[in-house]
Ligand code: FES
């Protein structure tokens with residue numbers, strides 16, 4: 287038997303029992319996946335404010351963190367200011383995770399050098415009074431911004447942080463913004479495959495419904511059966527990312543869900559699918575905006591931190607929790623292995639793509655149009671920054687308009703199945719285009 291790879295893509299199996307000719311594992315796409323200092327993607331990601339931790343974790347000891355391959359320490363000094371410093375002291379490298387939080391800044395445990403939150407050296411107490419060391423050195427520091435319970439950092443070139451990105455969804459009247467996950471969720475895999483998952487909206491039918499049984503429940507605890515129906519998928523480029531539409535029929539209504547990818551690593555996710563949302567009396571259309579905004583922040587090339595902000599109606603408790611549904615729980619890696627095998631979820635699918643998914647072994651299909659669009663945008667952004675330009679998707683006006691939405695609209699089924707599928711596609715396209723033109727109107731409720 288001839289085991290030579292057949293013409294075409296060498297990694298494609300084109301014969302039965304063909305593994306022998308298919309054992310080669312190509313390298314990862316370094317340009318899109320590596321995030322350390324000086325890498326093209328790392329430089330691109332560093333042009334955006336990134337969340338790096340929870341405000342609630344800043345107590346009386348420093349918090350060691352690792353972001354985009356850099357070891358750092360996060361703390362709040364006794365005057366209430368937040369500092370993000372390189373972890374190793376610029377004197378002789380002791381870790382500032384063992385530093386003493388001071389009235390102003392943090393003091394290294396080893397020889398007492400005191401650093402302000404911007405890296406200024408305030409004291410070198412073991413040095414002679416005549417020493418000028420503190421005027422000539424700095425501890426490496428990054429600017430931070432506290433927003434609704436999360437700490438954000440700008441890790442790009444000093445002197446030119448962009449404005450903090452105020453999204454329209456941060457400022458919804460009647461709602462407050464809070465962290466969605468009280469515990470850190472770090473996935474042992476590359477950031478890109480975690481973000482790919484947003485664009486891969488077709489996975490919901492299988493991973494969250496058919497493969498594992500229905501993982502997503504409605505507010506009353508009933509399984510959301512409609513999720514198991516194959517949706518019509520469509521993808522639209524927005525000025526800041528990609529709108530990923532999945533459209534299904536639910537009785538005499540059409541349910542359109544638009545998940546949003548915002549460059550470079552943000553997802554806006556519809557509310558917990560308590561669908562269909564109830565029409566207000568006398569209406570035949572309801573549109574709601576996303577419930578959560580979630581960042582996928584690279585810890586390093588092989589680990590990714592997820593942090594979210596969720597909108598909570600004023601006067602009501604925040605019910606967004608890991609325990610809310612199996613789909614939510616299965617986004618974490620702490621479930622028993624047997625449960626993960628029997629009811630696999632987002633964590634299991636994403637992490638098992640290898641520590642860094644190998645694009646050279648993929649065979650992108652029709653459901654991956656959003657993934658392909660995202661990667662093209664990402665490559666364009668990386669190239670722009672490599673050429674010394676601003677990322678094309680930079681937010682310039684505030685509050686910045688975002689595009690994620692969910693609509694239920696009453697429309698009886700067409701005469702036959704094919705015509706009804708066409709009706710679903712046409713409806714989704716019309717709604718997406720309205721929103722892209724800025725002509726969409728939202729219902730007075732958000733989630
Ligand atoms: S190593 Fe930090 S003060 Fe000496």
Ligand SMILES: [Fe+2]
Pocket residue numbers: 483489490493494632
């Ligand atoms: Fe998912």
